[in-house]
Amino acid sequence: MKLIRTYAPYLKPHSRAFILAILAGVIAGAASGLGIPFFTQKVFKAIFENTERIYSTWYLIGVAALLPASFVVRGIADYFNQYLMSYCGINVLRSLRQTLFDKLQTLPIAYFEKNHSGDMLSRILTDTTQIQTSTMIFAAEACRQPFTVIGGIGYLVYMSYQQKESLFLLMFMGLVPVMLIPVKLIGRHLKHRSRQVQATLGEVTEHLSENLHANVEVRSFNLQRKQSLKFGNLLYKHFNFFMKQVKYEKLTQPLMENIAVIVLAISFVYAYKQHIDFNTFIAMGMALYFTADALKRFMKAVNELQKAQGAFERVDDILAIQPEITSPETPVKVKKIDGNIRFEEVTFAYGDSPVLKSLSTEIQAGTACALVGPSGAGKSTFIKLVPRFYDSQSGCIRIDGTSIKDFSLEDLRENIAIVPQAPILFNDTIANNIRLGDPNANMDQIVRAAKAAQAYDFIEGFEEGFETVVGENATRLSGGQRQRIALARAFLKAAPILILDEATSALDSESEAKIQLALDTLIEGKTVLIVAHRFSTIKKCKTILVFDGGEIIARGTHDELISSCPLYKQLYERQI
Ligand SMILES: Nc1ncnc2c1ncn2[C@@H]1O[C@H](COP(=O)(O)OP(=O)(O)OP(=O)(O)O)[C@@H](O)[C@H]1O
Ligand SMILES: [Mg+2]
Known part of the structure; x- marks a missing residue:
């Protein structure tokens, strides 16, 4: 029946x-x-x-x-x-x-x-x-x-x-x-x-x-x-x-x-x-x-x-599955988001044991915040909660004072540009892959985004330029090239909040320098949450959050943390 x-x-x-x-x-x-x-x-x-x-x-x-x-x-x-x-x-x-x-x-x-x-x-x-x-x-x-x-x-x-x-x-x-x-x-x-x-x-x-x-x-x-x-x-x-x-x-x-x-x-x-x-x-x-x-x-x-x-x-x-993460029935109307992000006693667990333990912190609108800490400390999890990829079990995350659960999912995600650790490109042309950031963008805008992401030169180096099809899983591109295309997407999206999970994989120094350059332009004037492994990136951020075992154990600028947080100092010394 x-x-x-x-x-x-x-x-x-x-x-x-x-x-x-x-x-x-x-x-x-x-x-x-x-x-x-x-x-x-x-x-x-x-x-x-x-x-x-x-x-x-x-x-x-x-x-x-x-x-x-x-x-x-x-x-x-x-x-x-x-x-x-x-x-x-x-x-x-x-x-x-x-x-x-x-x-x-x-x-x-x-x-x-x-x-x-x-x-x-x-x-x-x-x-x-x-x-x-x-x-x-x-x-x-x-x-x-x-x-x-x-x-x-x-x-x-x-x-x-x-x-x-x-x-x-x-x-x-x-x-x-x-x-x-x-x-x-x-x-x-x-x-x-x-x-x-x-x-x-x-x-x-x-x-x-x-x-x-x-x-x-x-x-x-x-x-x-x-x-x-x-x-x-x-x-x-x-x-x-x-x-x-x-x-x-x-x-x-x-x-x-x-x-x-x-x-x-x-x-x-x-x-x-x-x-x-x-x-x-x-x-x-x-x-x-x-x-x-x-x-x-x-x-x-x-x-x-x-x-x-x-x-x-x-x-x-x-x-029969009822999706757990949905838009509210009457979402808050969004005009312009400044990008102030506040975590209020947020606890989250994938399974039984909590990965984030009652975190509270605030990131001022228009500032860059770096997340550092040992592997498995909960940095990626922290940033995934903002676009509601997961919902926290307790506590509340607010953007400009409004709980993220009160926005429609579409509005919320429209205002956040994400560059994940390992970005996925669709088996389509480079231009169309960048265009995901803004479906209505014209070619000029795409080229501008590619230039800002330091991707223009290598794209032009391809025989078919922006019309090059990247292949399944973009296997025809190098890791660094893939990342720069993902950055170009984020540029084009021009969302007030930018979330970056910096790749840990070692890039050659030229790629690395180019990505650094791209980041500098990209983070300007936006609220940025960046999981950073390179201190060249970390130092540029106004606030640094130090994660350990699902908690934020310290917060401050680079200079403050070097003198006050032994874990931070240790991480820093390991890299230099
Ligand atoms: N999808 C998942 N399901 C279950 N557990 C997960 C999942 N993702 C992460 N975890 C666990 O949550 C903890 C925090 O993971 P998270 O990815 O946030 O760490 P991280 O600080 O980003 O580490 P890294 O620097 O290595 O990327 C880890 O113990 C990890 O095993
Ligand atoms: Mg991570």
């Missing part, structure tokens, strides 16, 4: 096509259940009982044509049924994937840390496909087969009445519930197995995507064999679950067929005893066959639905 409830809204925009598909299905169903046996009987009667040969050839041709005619009707209706069903199905798949993708955009960063991207890929691509294929098979069969069954039963009732043969009908009626038993027994297993099949396929995708990302490590640590073995094991696990699913799925059909054929055998004996004439027997037999076959197909479709259910649960896991 939940599957249908979630699925129905996606189908709604295509309800016309869906109704037409059902109508075509009804026609196809009726043509085989009612039409074909009916015409068969008419044709056989005209041909085999016409011992005096009284019918004209034209009449006979007409009668004979009834059979192909009913097949043609069935064929055309079948075609439209399947075409339209596919149309609806693929549209639903499209919207379902879109919804899932849009849902992912709303999820907090913590979600992506807990869940593997490969598994998410698999849920969005293969689970949705499973849902689509299975539900469309179900929908196509569910609208056709019941009518074949009704048509067939209708015809059997009619014939029974005409021939005063109720036993034939009764026998059939008895057949229906018996045929349902295997389906009922198997359906439960199928749903369970389908979930396992999809989950193991997720693991396969996960390993594959990890392997692709780690291609350098795989080669440098000679992990090829190990990786291949693991992939093989995962494939085998998937294979095993798949075969378990097949084992149950494929049992339904022969079981149902065997039951049906036993009934057919009994009907031979019965027909002989009752002196039922040949063409009546053939027509009733055909009606019986088509009805039983339709029932079998319908039940197979029910099995498909069970499989869809298994996949649906995995998709629904994503759909």
